[in-house]
Amino acid sequence: xxxxxxxxxxxxxxxxxxxxxxxxxxxxxxxxxxxxxxxxxxxxxxxxxxxxxxxxxxxxxxxxxxxxxxxxxxxxxxxxxxxxxxxxxxxxxxxxxxxxxxxxxxxxxxxxxxxxxxxxxxxxxxxxxxxxxxxxxxxxxxxxxxxxxxxxxxxxxxxxxxxxxxxxxxxxxxxxxxxxxxxxxxxxxxxxxxxxxxxxxxxxxxxxxxxxxxxxxxxxxxxxxxxxxxxxxx
Amino acid sequence: xxxxxxxxxxxxxxxxxxxxxxxxxxxxxxxxxxxxxxxxxxxxxxxxxxxxxxxxxxxxxxxxxxxxxxxxxxxxxxxxxxxxxxxxxxxxxxxxxxxxxxxxxxxxxxxxxxxxxxxxxxxxxxxxxxxxxxxxxxxxxxxxxxxxxxxxxxxxxxxxxxxxxxxxxxxxxxxxxxxxxxxxxxxxxxxxxxxxxxxxxxxxxxxxxxxxxxxxxxxxxxxxxxxxxxxxxx
DNA sequence: CGACCTCTCTACCGAGTGGTAGAGAACAAT
DNA sequence: ATTGTTCTCTACCACTCGGTAGAGAGGTCG
Numbered sequence: 001x002x003x004x005x006x007x008x009x010x011x012x013x014x015x016x017x018x019x020x021x022x023x024x025x026x027x028x029x030x031x032x033x034x035x036x037x038x039x040x041x042x043x044x045x046x047x048x049x050x051x052x053x054x055x056x057x058x059x060x061x062x063x064x065x066x067x068x069x070x071x072x073x074x075x076x077x078x079x080x081x082x083x084x085x086x087x088x089x090x091x092x093x094x095x096x097x098x099x100x101x102x103x104x105x106x107x108x109x110x111x112x113x114x115x116x117x118x119x120x121x122x123x124x125x126x127x128x129x130x131x132x133x134x135x136x137x138x139x140x141x142x143x144x145x146x147x148x149x150x151x152x153x154x155x156x157x158x159x160x161x162x163x164x165x166x167x168x169x170x171x172x173x174x175x176x177x178x179x180x181x182x183x184x185x186x187x188x189x190x191x192x193x194x195x196x197x198x199x200x201x202x203x204x205x206x207x208x209x210x211x212x213x214x215x216x217x218x219x220x221x222x223x224x225x226x227x228x229x230x231x232x233x234x
Numbered sequence: 235x236x237x238x239x240x241x242x243x244x245x246x247x248x249x250x251x252x253x254x255x256x257x258x259x260x261x262x263x264x265x266x267x268x269x270x271x272x273x274x275x276x277x278x279x280x281x282x283x284x285x286x287x288x289x290x291x292x293x294x295x296x297x298x299x300x301x302x303x304x305x306x307x308x309x310x311x312x313x314x315x316x317x318x319x320x321x322x323x324x325x326x327x328x329x330x331x332x333x334x335x336x337x338x339x340x341x342x343x344x345x346x347x348x349x350x351x352x353x354x355x356x357x358x359x360x361x362x363x364x365x366x367x368x369x370x371x372x373x374x375x376x377x378x379x380x381x382x383x384x385x386x387x388x389x390x391x392x393x394x395x396x397x398x399x400x401x402x403x404x405x406x407x408x409x410x411x412x413x414x415x416x417x418x419x420x421x422x423x424x425x426x427x428x429x430x431x432x433x434x435x436x437x438x439x440x441x442x443x444x445x446x447x448x449x450x451x452x453x454x455x456x457x458x459x460x461x462x463x464x465x466x467x468x
Numbered sequence: 469c470g471a472c473c474t475c476t477c478t479a480c481c482g483a484g485t486g487g488t489a490g491a492g493a494a495c496a497a498t
Numbered sequence: 499a500t501t502g503t504t505c506t507c508t509a510c511c512a513c514t515c516g517g518t519a520g521a522g523a524g525g526t527c528g
Contacts (some may be wrong), residue, residue, distance in 0.1 A: 004395065478520095489510080
């Protein structure tokens, strides 16, 4: 509200509406004029704050990544402590995209439009903590808590894909299931629950136990029947 | 080659290049001029075969759906007979998008750009056989072969999402895993294998047995046995 | 006051878009 | 030869795009 912050405030409004319109219509499909009108200004005024459309695109991307960087510490903390690691990391990540599906749509569109430009961003913002989770998975494999035949890197990629694409397409996707008088939010909730179930089932040997945060013994597995003696070296 | 089929041949070429460019750059990002040049003709010539850009878009979509309709019978046959139902349906569907990732990219873009227009197409071409698979899942739940806590509709949606988005983003997605001197195709193969593993693990109580098409006993309810004694798989 | 700064505006530009008009080439049927 | 069909072309249209020029409004500071 102060005079000093007025310019920054307008820039934030521009970023917000640009994010929404880029997510809805794509980068080429959303015109600077439409974005400016949505903010309540004219196109040249918008170009005063962002010198070009491409600069606005980078701003939108950076804006989303800055929000992402806010959740990363919680993610890392969850990934390295406590028995409920999986639940925390999965729900935090899912919540990030679910709270604003435009993030997922934007990310998906950029991955389709500019895969090579997105590569360094992915390597910088996602790869580091996926590596940590990979180590977590491998440790779980040694302990027999997670399936031995998991390909950790591929598994994580699929789970991220599931969350991002799932949240991005949540509006389109309800068409696959007959209405059945259920509300949109209820269906979305069903999908989230099932998504987490699939992720757990794909990871843990005993999903129910992992869900309760039960610590599996390091020496003996909790259940009588475990893997046969000759574990195939993987 | 014959004079009679010349026009149809050109139309097919237009559809092919339009599919490729729509998938790569999006509908608004791919111009009629570029598509025409790719075919080797001029823009008005293209507009002789397709009266408008939107008609071309519908043609591209119908063309893809016609290919999809070719695999549906095999899908239905696989879904209603034999013990290897899951493997057959999953690999057929996956192969459809994997053999031409442009199909997945195109579908993804259309779902993002025009969710409401895609709804009837989904209902017509996908919903029927997902219902069949849902029944198959519920029957498996009664028999104790598949997890009791599955939400069948949501599970199928997630698996389709995994296949479509996974194949659409296969090029971008390799950035998540460090190069490690592996070739692109090798990485893609790893992803496919892991995708099918996740799908099996999310579905079957005993994935290894299901993979071999082993009929689990109908008498015994879901047993606490997690994995069969032998794991000769792989 | 005048100089400066921040921000918005109208008017305009060249380039590219989807689409049209209409001429002509090639060929078939009469 | 004539007519008609199928197909491609050049030239052109109105429109939208991203971006620029430049004036002016409002405020701050000397």
